[in-house]
Amino acid sequence: DAGVIQSPRHEVTEMGQEVTLRCKPISGHDYLFWYRQTMMRGLELLIYFNNNVPIDDSGMPEDRFSAKMPNASFSTLKIQPSEPRDSAVYFCASSLGLGGYTFGSGTRLTVV
Amino acid sequence: QQQVKQSPQSLIVQKGGIPIINCAYENTAFDYFPWYQQFPGKGPALLIAIRPDVSEKKEGRFTISFNKSAKQFSLHIMDSQPGDSATYFCAARGGNTPLVFGKGTRLSVIA
Numbered sequence: 001d002a003g004v005i006q007s008p009r010h011e012v013t014e015m016g017q018e019v020t021l022r023c024k025p026i027s028g029h030d031y032l033f034w035y036r037q038t039m040m041r042g043l044e045l046l047i048y049f050n051n052n053v054p055i056d057d058s059g060m061p062e063d064r065f066s067a068k069m070p071n072a073s074f075s076t077l078k079i080q081p082s083e084p085r086d087s088a089v090y091f092c093a094s095s096l097g098l099g100g101y102t103f104g105s106g107t108r109l110t111v112v
Numbered sequence: 113q114q115q116v117k118q119s120p121q122s123l124i125v126q127k128g129g130i131p132i133i134n135c136a137y138e139n140t141a142f143d144y145f146p147w148y149q150q151f152p153g154k155g156p157a158l159l160i161a162i163r164p165d166v167s168e169k170k171e172g173r174f175t176i177s178f179n180k181s182a183k184q185f186s187l188h189i190m191d192s193q194p195g196d197s198a199t200y201f202c203a204a205r206g207g208n209t210p211l212v213f214g215k216g217t218r219l220s221v222i223a
Contacts, residue, residue, distance in 0.1 A: 004155070033210060042215035043156070043201065056210070091155050098205060100146060103155030 004104035025094030118214025135202035
């Protein structure tokens with residue numbers, strides 16, 4: 001198994017632009033999580049899905065953030081419009097049940 | 113509100129030393145306590161996990177000690193090596209809730 005695959009690995013964008021981060025979870029996993037990592041706040045849970053259904057999006061910082069999971073093998077996290085304070089590393093993780101998570105390698109987002 | 117408090121933020125030890133990283137929690141409903149290891153440029157990876165029905169778990173050089181009454185758990189790395197240099201995260205969850213993570217400890221093992 002190739003693990004959790006995230007793309008792109010790095011994204012540099014200008015303030016105000018739309019950013020879309022992508023994630024392919026491990027086949028057969030029924031949970032998918034989006035985390036944001038910063039030095040100040042550590043790993044923050046943004047949203048998670050169970051069987052493609054969003055369960056809790058209370059961690060999404062603002063309405064500028066949205067996430068979708070149209071099928072079991074794909075999820076997106078979109079930021080529109082992006083702001084410099086959104087700069088962070090965004091991780092996707094998947095799991096079978098709520099046991100151990102497998103994280104992707106992350107997307108480093110820089111908004112200038 | 114930080115549900116899992118982790119300390120120290122950073123730690124430097126000599127090769128062969130035993131770094132200890134501590135975590136404390138408040139939520140008595142937590143029943144699963146994993147530790148994750150993260151190398152630069154990579155996502156966190158599950159290292160070892162414990163449930164509250166045991167007080168200690170060992171996997172190779174890594175040991176979790178768990179104190180249910182104090183609501184604390186810690187990670188010990190025996191005979192630490194430079195290759196153990198990474199950021200370590202404790203986490204916890206209970207019931208059908210997702211993991212909550214500590215803020216991480218950056219460990220440096222110097223030769």
